[in-house]
Amino acid sequence: MSSPLTYKLIHQDKKTGARLGEITTPHGTFQTPMFMPVGTQASVKTLAPEELKEMGAGVILANTYHLWQRPGPEIVKEAGGLHKFMNWDQAILTDSGGFQVFSLAQMRDIKEEGVTFKSHISGAKMFLSPEKAIGIENDLGPDIMMSLDECPPYFSDFEYLQKSVARTSRWAERGLKAHRNPDTQALFGIVQGGPHEELRRQSAQDLVSLDFPGYSIGGLSVGESKEEMNRMLEFTTPLLPQNKPRYLMGVGSPDALIDGVIRGIDMFDCVLPTRIARNGTVMTSHGRLVVKNAKYAHDFTPMDPECDCYACRNYTRAYIRHLIKADETFGIRLTSYHNVYFLLNLMKKVRAAIMNDELLEFRADFFEKYGYNDSSRDF
């Protein structure tokens, strides 16, 4: 069977080993490291596909759990798959639904067979198994799909984590067997293991032995410190094959993106840019800015004077503040546009820095300017 996904390593940063690469999917090629905007319900909140394209997003994410609930995979399948349904002709990645089952749903009951839970929308009792998750993802039709994993709290009891990791490996194998479209959809395995090197190693070994076309690292960015996350990445990425992409799930703060790339990560996703945008907060070259604050009422400069995005080229802080205070949707369109652009553009700069073997210098400059070295600032 031929893999629907290929990873090409273009260059490694001489000092850190960070990877500049290229991933080719049935819906186009994108460079890595890449940040993937999240379109939970088949829409990156407030944005049009054309806007995402003009920002340089070559791949977006959609959520299996949410689309399973609404509109239902049968409707997406009937539409011809997610790409046609949402008018996006570039790459799409879906998660397995597991993370939402473990974070959003109520009354979970986890057994070997799968998870029983109550829908957070309808309240109905539902059941998700590895085979069911893969079946839904096959119906949705993304280019890249995830195995069903359990995502337990980071500092769970060791014995529980050990059992959970072993079950996640068995679930990954079951999913692989159930996968109906291995020639057109690339299924990734997800490395779990909490804070334990021993369990992360076991998880990686189990999954690598199943020869997935790519590997995700899950169970991080769930409340542990950034130092702790970086420690686990340093340990885990070397366990994964050089010729496959590595995806760190749920990470989107600028520092964590850069530090993840330094530790060998190729792909990231996070709702952060659109979520904070809806609260009137934007990322700028000089750190976060709460554009809806009163102090910007008379500020006729762009959100980020160093940014060349559509929103920053055309609109002022004063106008955007007004729109957000007045509950005008166009305000959060502009903050969302800017924030997604900011992260896509950050990754573009990161890729250039890798190409020039200057990633550590780029990190130092970026951290200083963004304010990460200023202990009085809160991120």
Added chain:
Amino acid sequence: MSSPLTYKLIHQDKKTGARLGEITTPHGTFQTPMFMPVGTQASVKTLAPEELKEMGAGVILANTYHLWQRPGPEIVKEAGGLHKFMNWDQAILTDSGGFQVFSLAQMRDIKEEGVTFKSHISGAKMFLSPEKAIGIENDLGPDIMMSLDECPPYFSDFEYLQKSVARTSRWAERGLKAHRNPDTQALFGIVQGGPHEELRRQSAQDLVSLDFPGYSIGGLSVGESKEEMNRMLEFTTPLLPQNKPRYLMGVGSPDALIDGVIRGIDMFDCVLPTRIARNGTVMTSHGRLVVKNAKYAHDFTPMDPECDCYACRNYTRAYIRHLIKADETFGIRLTSYHNVYFLLNLMKKVRAAIMNDELLEFRADFFEKYGYNDSSRDF
């Protein structure tokens, strides 16, 4: 003094006298009859200026009352006026704020000097006089501005309406005197008079004697029947000069637009297209369609198969229904885009029909297809 606005009559429909014309403002020229999308708070809800341009909107409306409340005229003035503030380089029209004072605000006290009322946002006691309204509009800087008028209920007591109309004429004169920028902003007078021909005639005579660059017809589409509105238009437009534009305020349903044009109206505005869009209702060649209804869950056709707008070219009813049910902003972007386009495109067809002396035939075909002749349908 040279007028900042010129109206050029291009052609009159041979059977109805409906006018095809052209209005030139300091920010460009647009053809009439024209529907003006409403950007109440300096944003046409959910839409970007570029989107309005690609639809062919040459003029939009903003609301003085709302902008007075938020962000305040001083901020818009400091930004360099509404055009710069909201990044719209074509024509802008503002109302006087009077309509909102009479419909939204509480505890109104109307005196010769002006109106005292409580802000519907802050609850603060505020005062609006003809001079104050013009002062705010001068600060906002639209190309076309309105005189402060009183807009009493349509079927008010005759004596009250008589006094009100006389006061509105005095207010129009006071506004004209207070106007600081007659060379760059065209001030319109507003004809009132409720259902009484005698009062409409008096109002029109008063205002025409003041030689405004254009005239609005107010106090219609406020609850009276469409037959009644058409009767008043038939009576009123002949009282207005041929060489000036005529603007029917607050009208946006397709039938009323066509019937207004037939009675000599050049300009219209209404929140209807964006308001119903937010409720998941769209206008189509075959009448209104509630796209969020369950029956469209599996419907993979466009909102209006005969429409060539961005939304109809790229998205299906099933997708848009899903977005609206899932509270995704992009859903109401698409319905808003389509509805505004629908009315702009309707007016384009109306202009072509006038040019070909076929407006009555166009009306008959449109009414039949839209369903206006079907008494079982509710509009």
